Amino acid sequence: MTHVYLDHSAAAPLLPEVREAMTPYLDRDFGNPLSLHDWGDAPRDALEEARAQTAALIGAGSPEEIIFTSSGTESNNFAVKGLSLAQQKKGKHIVISAIEHFSVMNSVKFMQNLGYEISEVPVDKNGFVDPEDVKKAIRPDTVLVSIMHANGEVGTIQPLAEISKITKEKKIVFHTDAVATCGTIPVNVKELGVDALSLAGNPFYGPKGSAALWVRRGVRILPLLDGGIQEGGRRAGTEDIAAIIGLGKAAEIALRDLVDRGQKLTQIRDLLINGLPSKIPRVVVTGDLKKRLPGHASFCVEFIEGEGMLMLLNSQGVAVSSGSSCTSRALKASHVLLAMGYNHEIAQGSLLFTMGIQNKPEDIDYVLNVMPPIVDRLREMSPVYSKFVKAPKGGQGNAGI
Amino acid sequence: MPVYSEKVMDHFMHPRNVGEIENADGVGEVGNPVCGDMMTFYIKVKDNRLEDVKYKTFGCGAAIAVSSMVSEMAKGATIEEAQKITPESVAKMLEGLPKQKFHCSNLGAQALNKAIDDYLAKTGKLKADPAKCCPFCDHEDSENDPVCQQGCPVNQPEIKSP
Numbered sequence: 001m002t003h004v005y006l007d008h009s010a011a012a013p014l015l016p017e018v019r020e021a022m023t024p025y026l027d028r029d030f031g032n033p034l035s036l037h038d039w040g041d042a043p044r045d046a047l048e049e050a051r052a053q054t055a056a057l058i059g060a061g062s063p064e065e066i067i068f069t070s071s072g073t074e075s076n077n078f079a080v081k082g083l084s085l086a087q088q089k090k091g092k093h094i095v096i097s098a099i100e101h102f103s104v105m106n107s108v109k110f111m112q113n114l115g116y117e118i119s120e121v122p123v124d125k126n127g128f129v130d131p132e133d134v135k136k137a138i139r140p141d142t143v144l145v146s147i148m149h150a151n152g153e154v155g156t157i158q159p160l161a162e163i164s165k166i167t168k169e170k171k172i173v174f175h176t177d178a179v180a181t182c183g184t185i186p187v188n189v190k191e192l193g194v195d196a197l198s199l200a201g202n203p204f205y206g207p208k209g210s211a212a213l214w215v216r217r218g219v220r221i222l223p224l225l226d227g228g229i230q231e232g233g234r235r236a237g238t239e240d241i242a243a244i245i246g247l248g249k250a251a252e253i254a255l256r257d258l259v260d261r262g263q264k265l266t267q268i269r270d271l272l273i274n275g276l277p278s279k280i281p282r283v284v285v286t287g288d289l290k291k292r293l294p295g296h297a298s299f300c301v302e303f304i305e306g307e308g309m310l311m312l313l314n315s316q317g318v319a320v321s322s323g324s325s326c327t328s329r330a331l332k333a334s335h336v337l338l339a340m341g342y343n344h345e346i347a348q349g350s351l352l353f354t355m356g357i358q359n360k361p362e363d364i365d366y367v368l369n370v371m372p373p374i375v376d377r378l379r380e381m382s383p384v385y386s387k388f389v390k391a392p393k394g395g396q397g398n399a400g401i
Numbered sequence: 402m403p404v405y406s407e408k409v410m411d412h413f414m415h416p417r418n419v420g421e422i423e424n425a426d427g428v429g430e431v432g433n434p435v436c437g438d439m440m441t442f443y444i445k446v447k448d449n450r451l452e453d454v455k456y457k458t459f460g461c462g463a464a465i466a467v468s469s470m471v472s473e474m475a476k477g478a479t480i481e482e483a484q485k486i487t488p489e490s491v492a493k494m495l496e497g498l499p500k501q502k503f504h505c506s507n508l509g510a511q512a513l514n515k516a517i518d519d520y521l522a523k524t525g526k527l528k529a530d531p532a533k534c535c536p537f538c539d540h541e542d543s544e545n546d547p548v549c550q551q552g553c554p555v556n557q558p559e560i561k562s563p
Contacts, residue, residue, distance in 0.1 A: 303459070304459065305437055305438075305459055305460050305461055305464075306461075307460075307461035307462055308413075308460070308461060308462055308465060311413065311462045315414065332435075333435070333437065344435050344437075348437045348459075380419070381416065381419050381457055381458055381459075381465065382457060382458070382459045383430070383439055383440070383441040383457035383458065383459055384439065384459045385459075386421065386457055
């Protein structure tokens with residue numbers, strides 16, 4: 001059977017070079033970087049090399065500004081909680097967007113329980129935050145603005161440089177969750193004008209469990225994990241050296257191949273973004289068509305539900321994701337699509353294809369061949385579709401927006 | 402996809418009795434797009450037996466398998482037998498449903514019973530009960546409103562499985 005993996009945002013394979021770089025630290029060089037004896041030397045040197053490689057990927061001023069963590073989720077928790085708690089005396093107000101990842105969403109809920117107030121900035125139908133809305137949301141007691149660089153569900157890339165003009169003017173700490181963009185598109189912290197940035201290794205073919213938070217020198221952060229002096233005392237706990245080495249190596253390769261990968265993935269993505277709506281009627285592309293992650297194609301297929309499509313695609317060897325209630329364990333439709341103005345019924349038909357460097361144009365041809373009969377089959381069964389077919393023409397909605 | 406039992410996968414991949422019945426004796430519609438599952442059941446009754454049962458379903462794999470199983474269990478049964486079909490008996494026949502699916506996707510028995518009530522009401526065997534209730538709480542919805550205004554099942558504190 002043909003196998004086409006198009007769910008790289010869920011998990012991506014490790015690059016062979018990355019695995020090779022990691023292996024010695026799982027084996028011979030198992031030492032602790034804090035040890036003064038010889039066993040500490042190799043891991044200590046490798047740790048600092050990985051820090052420099054990671055800093056280079058995002059154009060950080062100094063490697064010391066990189067704090068290694070265990071996941072994008074930890075980085076986001078660390079940023080939201082640590083950056084606001086470090087400024088308690090200044091105020092207790094945080095601004096986020098309506099489409100943040102759950103690790104930001106639920107971290108601000110935690111802060112809410114500690115007495116912080118949260119403002120959620122809306123997004124438009126393409127998923128963009130309007131910098132003017134951020135400006136309006138900022139108050140004298142605002143201590144943190146956290147807005148993601150790109151959304152993993154709809155691929156829209158935010159105008160961070162415009163937003164940072166406002167946060168700089170108002171002297172407010174600006175964090176961005178750049179897990180979806182780092183290693184995928186060029187990311188430069190100086191150009192973006194942010195003060196803190198979360199990244200993770202797996203999206204650019206590093207190991208899972210490898211991630212970092214970059215915090216600009218001079219910006220205060222309280223640690224989440226108290227203990228020893230690892231990571232400059234900002235993140236205690238013995239380092240997962242192999243994962244960190246993997247992150248560094250993957251960052252080095254990503255920086256080298258960024259442009260090539262971007263061009264190739266954009267080409268494959270556009271085959272699907274243009275192809276699917278032309279093959280199947282009433283399919284909506286979600287997110288922006290231009291300011292979009294390279295390997296990211298997301299849709300809502302009207303009248304049917306995402307999990308059914310996902311299962312039938314799986315039976316044809318194709319792996320994808322969906323943001324429908326049924327595929328989420330919370331049994332809620334995607335908060336991202338709802339915030340963009342899609343109604344529940346449309347949001348249930350969400351389907352997400354995320355491509356990787358191993359994918360070829362032929363993979364998309366295959367998807368474009370197997371998708372139409374799958375959609376037909378589910379629509380034939382759908383009471384929503386039969387109502388649509390029987391309804392008088394002309395009065396039908398436009399994707400629920 | 403080991404999330405679902407083999408039986409669920411079989412009914413999802415090869416759903417039985419899909420479709421609509423023209424001039425059905427009873428029609429039952431349940432669902433809530435907030436949770437993502439909607440089902441319409443159609444029945445044809447002859448001599449107190451469900452001579453034919455068909456359905457249309459918008460929903461996940463479990464919802465489709467449930468509809469298919471309910472149609473199989475109900476077809477040929479007497480009204481009284483069909484009324485005894487419950488979400489629990491359907492889940493049992495399907496060799497189990499994932500915990501989080503039991504509540505939301507297991508609406509088939511309810512849709513079938515609604516179709517039976519519709520038939521009984523039409524034939525004067527049941528006192529008509531026109532109120533349309535949310536399948537997840539006792540809130541009465543207006544006929545034009547597809548979403549329970551209580552926000553079910555989102556506001557449900559816990560989803561219980563047998």
